[in-house]
Amino acid sequence: MDIAIVSRLGKLEFMAQALSEALPEARFFHWPEPEALSADIALCWAPEPGVLARMPNLRLIHSIGAGVDSILADPHLPPVPICRIRDEGLARAMADYVLWSVLYFHRQFDRVIVNAGQHIWHRYEQRAREKMRVGIMGLGSIGSEVASVLSQHGYPVSGWARSRKDMAGVDVYAGDAELPNFLESANVLVCLLPLTAETEGILNHRHLSMLPEDASLILCSRGEHLVVEDLLELVKSGHVRGAILDVFTSEPLPACSPLWSTPGILVTPHMSGLAKPRDIASQIAENIARLERGETPHSVIDPSVGY
Numbered sequence: 001m002d003i004a005i006v007s008r009l010g011k012l013e014f015m016a017q018a019l020s021e022a023l024p025e026a027r028f029f030h031w032p033e034p035e036a037l038s039a040d041i042a043l044c045w046a047p048e049p050g051v052l053a054r055m056p057n058l059r060l061i062h063s064i065g066a067g068v069d070s071i072l073a074d075p076h077l078p079p080v081p082i083c084r085i086r087d088e089g090l091a092r093a094m095a096d097y098v099l100w101s102v103l104y105f106h107r108q109f110d111r112v113i114v115n116a117g118q119h120i121w122h123r124y125e126q127r128a129r130e131k132m133r134v135g136i137m138g139l140g141s142i143g144s145e146v147a148s149v150l151s152q153h154g155y156p157v158s159g160w161a162r163s164r165k166d167m168a169g170v171d172v173y174a175g176d177a178e179l180p181n182f183l184e185s186a187n188v189l190v191c192l193l194p195l196t197a198e199t200e201g202i203l204n205h206r207h208l209s210m211l212p213e214d215a216s217l218i219l220c221s222r223g224e225h226l227v228v229e230d231l232l233e234l235v236k237s238g239h240v241r242g243a244i245l246d247v248f249t250s251e252p253l254p255a256c257s258p259l260w261s262t263p264g265i266l267v268t269p270h271m272s273g274l275a276k277p278r279d280i281a282s283q284i285a286e287n288i289a290r291l292e293r294g295e296t297p298h299s300v301i302d303p304s305v306g307y
Contacts, residue, residue: 001288004039004055006031006047015064018277019043022285041288046070053078060291062284065275066090066142068301069195069222081300083287084307087275091145094192097272098146098218099153101244102188105216106132110242110264129154135186137202138193138221139165139172140307142273146192158182162198162305183210188218195222196306205230214241220272223248228259235264246272 003019003026005012011030019028029036031047037054042061044052052061053076063071063084071082104110108124115122132155136147139161151157151169159167160182164174173182183189189211193199203219204227211217217240219226226245234240242264248257251270259265287297301307 001026001041002035002039002057003028003041003043004031004036005029005043006036006051007045008048009046012043012045012064015043015277015280018281019284022278022281023288043284044071047074049074050076052076060287060297062287064280064284067195067222069224069306072303072306077303081291081297082303083297083299084301085275085280085283086141086299087279087283088145089279090273090275091142094142094220094273095146095149097220097246098190099149101218102132102134102150102155102190104244104266105188105242110266114263130156132156132187133158133185134188134190135160135182136170137189137191139167139170140192140194143192146190158185179207180210183207184212186211186215188216190218191221191225193221193225194307195224198306200224201227203227203231205233208234208240211240213239216241217243217245219243220246223251228257231265232258232262235262240264242266244268246270 005028029039031051038057039055040057040059042052042055042058043064044061045064052058052074058078058080060080061071061082066085066087068082068084106127111124134150134155135158136143137160139147139159143159144167147157147159147167147170157169158171158173160173160179162175165172191203203225208230217231231240231243235242244266245259246268247270253259253267259267290297
């Protein structure tokens with residue numbers, strides 16, 4: 001079994017040991033090594049467009065992450081299954097991050113921290129959790145876990161997805177027609193959408209303006225979901241109270257970005273959830289084994305919808 005690692009970010013050294021342990025009989029090649037073009041399997045993160053189409057023996061394309069947008073950006077993909085990573089540990093980590101972020105705004109730590117820097121002692125009135133509705137955009141495996149955790153902690157939760165879903169304890173909205181009603185009720189908006197042509201730039205002035213005044217944003221999906229200039233304008237005007245941003249179109253976030261210094265915005269270094277290399281390698285090995293047995297691999301995505 002020949003496996004090609006295809007990424008514009010280099011050899012993905014952090015995966016090397018885990019992959020060699022999970023797939024001891026495989027031979028690994030790194031694009032642009034010539035042998036990579038003869039591989040049976042391509043493990044990808046941000047592959048260079050056109051490379052995968054040059055692999056005549058390719059039987060499976062596997063993302064090393066939960067997202068596949070960087071793969072689907074290639075207009076010349078060969079007609080083979082594309083799989084992504086599903087990690088329960090990643091979903092739990094994301095839920096922890098979002099719960100902390102919701103509490104950050106709910107208990108007004110954003111304001112307390114500013115006051116502390118100015119030696120101001122001021123105790124804010126506590127707001128009941130029942131009056132702090134959290135809206136979650138994206139109800140896939142991660143969004144569903146986040147919604148469940150927040151609901152268990154007593155927050156009223158709304159969810160919005162492309163298609164109708166039935167989730168206990170969550171008021172579900174679906175499709176473009178129901179998006180305004182969903183946004184108008186969210187005191188905290190959490191974006192966990194996959195990145196597709198339809199969701200790119202969805203956090204724009206029009207949609208963020210639909211939030212109730214003093215609402216907050218938590219973004220830990222993809223930086224491309226956010227129109228930065230629109231958020232900055234709405235935060236400075238006071239319509240949006242603030243934001244916690246964990247993902248960006250360019251990472252690390254450049255030091256010159258106004259997101260670093262705009263009051264009300266907290267930048268974190270893409271830390272909301274990180275899958276462990278051994279878990280990634282184990283899923284890849286299982287999917288390769290299923291392919292060898294003539295079975296359908298787990299977590300095959302539908303390119304027509306982007307996830």
